[in-house]
Amino acid sequence: MTLPPTVAAHVPTGILIDGAWRPAGSGRTFSVNDPGTTESLFDVADGGSEDALDALTAASDAFPQWRATAPRVRSELLRAVFETITARTEDIAALVTAEGGKPLAESRAEVAYGADYIRWYAEQAVRFEGLARRAPSGANHQLVLRRAVGPALLITPWNFPIAMIARKVAPALAAGCSVVIKPAQLTPLTTAYVAEIIRAELADRGLPTGVINVVPSASARSISGPLLSDPRLRKLSFTGSTEVGSALLKASADTVLRTSMELGGNAPFLVFEDADIDAAVTGAVQAKMRNAGQTCVAANRFLVHASVAEEFTAALTVAFDKLVVGHGADEGTTVGPLIEQAAVDRVDEVVSEAVDGGARVRTGAERPDRPGYFYAPTVLDRVSPDLRVITEETFGPVAPVVTFGSEEEAVALANSTPFGLVAYAYTRDIARVLRLAESVDTGMLGVNRGLVSDASAPFGGVKSSGLGREGGEAGMEEYLESVYVAI
Ligand code: SIN
Numbered sequence: 001m002t003l004p005p006t007v008a009a010h011v012p013t014g015i016l017i018d019g020a021w022r023p024a025g026s027g028r029t030f031s032v033n034d035p036g037t038t039e040s041l042f043d044v045a046d047g048g049s050e051d052a053l054d055a056l057t058a059a060s061d062a063f064p065q066w067r068a069t070a071p072r073v074r075s076e077l078l079r080a081v082f083e084t085i086t087a088r089t090e091d092i093a094a095l096v097t098a099e100g101g102k103p104l105a106e107s108r109a110e111v112a113y114g115a116d117y118i119r120w121y122a123e124q125a126v127r128f129e130g131l132a133r134r135a136p137s138g139a140n141h142q143l144v145l146r147r148a149v150g151p152a153l154l155i156t157p158w159n160f161p162i163a164m165i166a167r168k169v170a171p172a173l174a175a176g177c178s179v180v181i182k183p184a185q186l187t188p189l190t191t192a193y194v195a196e197i198i199r200a201e202l203a204d205r206g207l208p209t210g211v212i213n214v215v216p217s218a219s220a221r222s223i224s225g226p227l228l229s230d231p232r233l234r235k236l237s238f239t240g241s242t243e244v245g246s247a248l249l250k251a252s253a254d255t256v257l258r259t260s261m262e263l264g265g266n267a268p269f270l271v272f273e274d275a276d277i278d279a280a281v282t283g284a285v286q287a288k289m290r291n292a293g294q295t296c297v298a299a300n301r302f303l304v305h306a307s308v309a310e311e312f313t314a315a316l317t318v319a320f321d322k323l324v325v326g327h328g329a330d331e332g333t334t335v336g337p338l339i340e341q342a343a344v345d346r347v348d349e350v351v352s353e354a355v356d357g358g359a360r361v362r363t364g365a366e367r368p369d370r371p372g373y374f375y376a377p378t379v380l381d382r383v384s385p386d387l388r389v390i391t392e393e394t395f396g397p398v399a400p401v402v403t404f405g406s407e408e409e410a411v412a413l414a415n416s417t418p419f420g421l422v423a424y425a426y427t428r429d430i431a432r433v434l435r436l437a438e439s440v441d442t443g444m445l446g447v448n449r450g451l452v453s454d455a456s457a458p459f460g461g462v463k464s465s466g467l468g469r470e471g472g473e474a475g476m477e478e479y480l481e482s483v484y485v486a487i
Contacts, residue, residue: 001036001037001094001097001098001327001329003041003094004090006091007094011095011189012192012193012196013045014045015051015214016055016212016214016215017055017210017213017215018058018061018209018213019202019203019209019210023045024045024048025051026046026048028045028048028218029043029045030043030216031044032044035100035101035337035338035340036327036373037327037372041189042189046216047216047223048222049223049225051217052180052182052215052226053226055214056213056232056233058178059151059211061208062178062208062211063148063150063151066148066173067148067176069207071174074176075123075174076122077173077202077205078119078170081118081194081198081201082115082118082119084197084201085114085115085162085194086115088197089108089111089115091193092111092162092194093111095189096187096190097328097336098329099161099188100158100160100291100336101328101338101373102291102292102336103328103333103335103336104328104329106290106291110160110163111162113160113163113453114162114163114164114165115162115166116454117167117170117171117471118166119455120456121173121174121475121476122170124473125173125174125175129146130145135486140486141486142484144482145485146480146481146482146483147480147481147482147483149177149479150233151179151234151235152168152180152236153233153235153236153237154169154172154180155182155237155238156239158186158339159294159295159339161189162194165181165190167459167470167475168239168470171475171479175480177235177479178208178210178213179212180213180233181195181212181214182215182216182220182223183214183216191214195212198212199212220244224251228248228251233255235259235260235479236260238259239262240262240263241263241264242464245261248261258481260466260467260469260470260478261468262296262459262461262468263296263421264393264419264421264465265300265393265421266417266419267287267299268440269284269300269301269303269423269424270410270414270423270424271303271304271312272305273305273307275308275312275428276426276448279426279448281319282450283426283449284312284319284450285316285319286451287299287424287450289335290451291336292337292338292375293398294338294339294396296393297421297422297453298393298394298395299450300390300393301385301390302399302400302401302402303402303403303414304403305404305410309401314362316362316401317362320378320379325368325374338374338396339373341373343396344375344396346396347375347394347396350388350392352365353387353388354380354387354389355380357383357387359380359381359383359387359400360380360381361379361380362379362380362381363376365378378399379401383400383401383402387400391417411436418464419461419464419465420442420465421442421443421462422442422443422444422445422446423442423446425447425448426447427448441463442461442462443458443459443460443461443466443469444461454471455471456471456472457472458472458475459471459472
């Protein structure tokens with residue numbers, strides 16, 4: 001796609017260290033492509049370990065001054081960043097669509113969602129909660145102060161190029177941490193654009209520009225490797241696959257690094273016999289098709305009571321057939337491309353395996369004949385729960401339907417996975433909702449809603465879906481440590 005000149009001329013393609021954009025030390029670059037056409041958009045600096053260490057030096061040098069900066073000053077900086085991002089919604093949305101593929105309406109929604117994290121943490125920056133009390137023995141007083149943990153490495157995924165960086169960088173900066181950002185290789189442009197907004201605000205206000213550093217790279221390990229073994233780094237926040245998260249956790253052990261991990265999901269979408277089926281279908285389309293199914297909170301398994309399964313599946317098929325697959329920048333598109341060819345191949349493989357295993361195709365299960373990385377919205381039923389389309393996170397526009405006969409069976413199916421990020425449930429029975437909240441292994445539960453994400457709420461999972469929370473009050477805790485003073 002052709003980017004508006006207002007954006008194209010202002011996308012930084014270098015490495016940001018201590019307030020200046022520069023090429024990679026190696027001089028190498030990598031290409032960022034439009035997944036809706038496969039064409040190259042920009043060549044971006046391919047940072048290496050020397051660049052990463054320079055970025056950490058800048059972040060460590062800036063940290064003492066930033067931590068000592070008045071909370072109100074940090075808050076006002078973030079508020080200004082929120083205002084600028086909001087004012088430039090159209091430009092940033094165009095960039096999100098160009099590098100990530102999602103339809104423009106979704107990109108605008110992502111800009112608003114990302115900006116909301118920055119606004120929320122601008123508001124939280126002045127609300128540090130400590131504790132003062134008399135010790136139980138009566139012998140002394142206890143004071144517990146909250147203090148920024150230190151320079152943080154933020155590693156972001158490609159699927160939400162503004163929201164994911166916003167929900168890491170905003171609480172980090174609000175808490176008083178400085179950061180090194182390693183953006184996703186596939187979508188580094190939006191992160192660079194937003195980082196430049198933050199850099200400019202810091203510089204205009206005479207604040208230390210080393211607070212934010214960005215090192216894009218085609219090799220994540222060449223950035224994380226040297227940084228995770230450097231004791232100056234005090235925090236890692238990662239969003240991505242469980243496999244990579246687990247490797248990062250191991251690499252963080254030597255320096256006993258504080259970590260936050262937002263990892264894979266395998267969300268069950270439960271439709272009970274008393275559900276409002278129209279509402280469930282609307283929620284299912286939202287929970288499944290946001291970013292063409294490429295979200296870690298995407299409904300991955302549709303578990304439907306046998307008595308309403310046909311009604312739900314037929315209506316979901318009609319709804320999927322109304323979706324318009326196309327380039328994200330084209331008028332009317334409601335489903336964009338997948339991020340790369342490997343993603344299409346994987347989705348196709350998992351769907352073919354399901355069909356070979358007895359699943360029935362209600363719609364889709366094909367690659368549209370057009371340039372770009374597209375896969376048709378797909379509904380499968382009669383799916384056996386042991387197939388990969390159920391047991392693994394599909395990360396594509398595929399809705400497999402499995403039936404159940406009782407609430408106990410539904411909960412057992414929902415929990416039959418190592419993951420526990422989010423679950424969705426459609427039911428009119430409030431007692432059942434409370435039972436599900438107690439019995440489903442999940443960090444988040446959407447009740448009669450296909451979207452749970454909210455800047456003010458704790459986003460995160462249990463089991464192999466991660467450690468810690470992002471968003472809300474909990475999101476800032478991840479960047480703070482306690483200092484207990486006995487007086
Ligand atoms: C993700 O897919 O990692 C995040 C989705 C969200 O914040 O809603």
